[in-house]
Amino acid sequence: PDLLTEDGRAGPLTYELELYQGCVRFKRGCKFCIEPKKGLPLWREESEVLSEITAALDSGVNHIRIGGATDIYTYKAEGVRDLEYPIPNPEPIAKILHGAREDERLKIFHVDNGNPSIVAENLEPATEITKTMVNTLSDGAVLSFGLESADPTVHEINWLNCNAEQLTTAIRHINEFGKGRGERGLPKLLPGLNFIAGLNGETDKSYQMNLELLHNLRSQGLWLRRINIRQVEGRGFQDISEEPFRAFKKAVREEIDTILLQEMFPLGTKLSDVWWEAHENRIRRPEQVLDPSHRAEVIRGKAGITFGRQIGAYPILVGLPYLVPLEAGSDIIVTGHGARSISGVEANLSINKATQSQLEAVPGIGKKAAWRIVSTRAKASRKSKIPFDSVEAAFQAAGIQTPEVAKQVFSI
Numbered sequence: 001p002d003l004l005t006e007d008g009r010a011g012p013l014t015y016e017l018e019l020y021q022g023c024v025r026f027k028r029g030c031k032f033c034i035e036p037k038k039g040l041p042l043w044r045e046e047s048e049v050l051s052e053i054t055a056a057l058d059s060g061v062n063h064i065r066i067g068g069a070t071d072i073y074t075y076k077a078e079g080v081r082d083l084e085y086p087i088p089n090p091e092p093i094a095k096i097l098h099g100a101r102e103d104e105r106l107k108i109f110h111v112d113n114g115n116p117s118i119v120a121e122n123l124e125p126a127t128e129i130t131k132t133m134v135n136t137l138s139d140g141a142v143l144s145f146g147l148e149s150a151d152p153t154v155h156e157i158n159w160l161n162c163n164a165e166q167l168t169t170a171i172r173h174i175n176e177f178g179k180g181r182g183e184r185g186l187p188k189l190l191p192g193l194n195f196i197a198g199l200n201g202e203t204d205k206s207y208q209m210n211l212e213l214l215h216n217l218r219s220q221g222l223w224l225r226r227i228n229i230r231q232v233e234g235r236g237f238q239d240i241s242e243e244p245f246r247a248f249k250k251a252v253r254e255e256i257d258t259i260l261l262q263e264m265f266p267l268g269t270k271l272s273d274v275w276w277e278a279h280e281n282r283i284r285r286p287e288q289v290l291d292p293s294h295r296a297e298v299i300r301g302k303a304g305i306t307f308g309r310q311i312g313a314y315p316i317l318v319g320l321p322y323l324v325p326l327e328a329g330s331d332i333i334v335t336g337h338g339a340r341s342i343s344g345v346e347a348n349l350s351i352n353k354a355t356q357s358q359l360e361a362v363p364g365i366g367k368k369a370a371w372r373i374v375s376t377r378a379k380a381s382r383k384s385k386i387p388f389d390s391v392e393a394a395f396q397a398a399g400i401q402t403p404e405v406a407k408q409v410f411s412i
């Protein structure tokens with residue numbers, strides 16, 4: 001159903017292809033990681049990757065992510081055998097990204113990981129690659145950066161890849177080129193950040209250092225699309241100190257994530273093509289894909305909750321406080337923020353047709369005002385096919401000022 005919807009339209013399927021195997025740190029890689037065991041990185045040829053993209057598009061796929069690469073910047077890098085920080089080679093990756101974009105069937109196009117120490121130690125060639133990504137990828141692209149821990153002791157014991165200073169340089173670099181918004185209303189390219197808990201040498205202070213680093217990035221106005229906190233357990237790792245770990249996660253969600261979301265997706269921002277996936281609960285369930293009642297136009301605007309995301313890597317979860325048909329997309333206006341999700345209302349609603357639930361979804365329109373608009377409209381519709389001849393007329397009837405967001409949401 002993700003390739004084609006039940007009624008035969010293009011679905012949200014994203015095809016993931018592998019660019020290369022292994023990591024340039026194959027001689028002395030991060031101790032928790034299996035990539036170095038694969039040895040010298042094995043690059044695929046550009047022509048081979050482009051042929052696979054064409055084959056995917058021929059089969060009906062519209063969206064592609066280049067994954068399976070530990071670092072997009074080190075694809076065919078120079079000095080992989082000898083240098084601690086091999087030098088990025090901008091040409092081969094540009095050939096793939098521009099080559100793929102020549103095919104107009106390709107819609108959403110994203111990549112996966114970046115290595116922040118490579119970027120920080122090779123800013124000049126990295127800049128060329130970053131610019132190519134900003135010019136060819138779809139907006140909302142995310143480069144996941146692995147820091148794992150900001151604690152220098154943990155860094156040393158676990159042979160980690162990148163220190164806090166290199167990470168900050170790389171994050172600043174991506175923000176410099178990628179922060180601007182693209183067609184779908186999203187920042188074009190942003191870094192993501194990974195932490196790992198349970199690494200050897202970790203203490204309660206390690207979490208404080210992580211949090212301090214995040215506050216430091218925030219104080220510089222830098223954006224991170226997502227902060228991923230993972231946990232490793234078992235042989236070769238140490239036990240996690242539960243309470244400080246929980247407090248760290250809570251602080252990240254409350255002090256960093258929520259504020260970042262408010263800055264990256266301000267109230268009133270228009271996001272295009274949110275793909276609606278689930279009703280009532282954010283998990284997409286088979287019956288919601290298969291049962292036509294979840295896709296019927298007649299449910300639009302009725303009471304309930306709908307969840308969706310824009311297609312792409314690490315999309316933001318969007319909640320609408322009413323029902324819209326699933327397995328289809330629409331544009332939204334941002335109306336609120338959670339720690340890891342946003343709420344919205346569809347853009348381009350007619351004030352002459354909006355339901356009570358759709359009206360109530362707009363900040364500044366309460367239950368009473370929504371009801372007054374609906375009931376005044378019902379009376380007026382007996383006399384005219386267009387009960388309100390302007391958006392303002394509806395709010396005058398409700399006895400409230402036209403809320404700011406309403407101006408973006410409604411037309412007549």
Ligand code: SF4
Nearest residue numbers: 023029030033070161
């Ligand atoms: S840099 Fe990334 S891929 Fe390479 S060893 Fe470290 S974690 Fe693994």
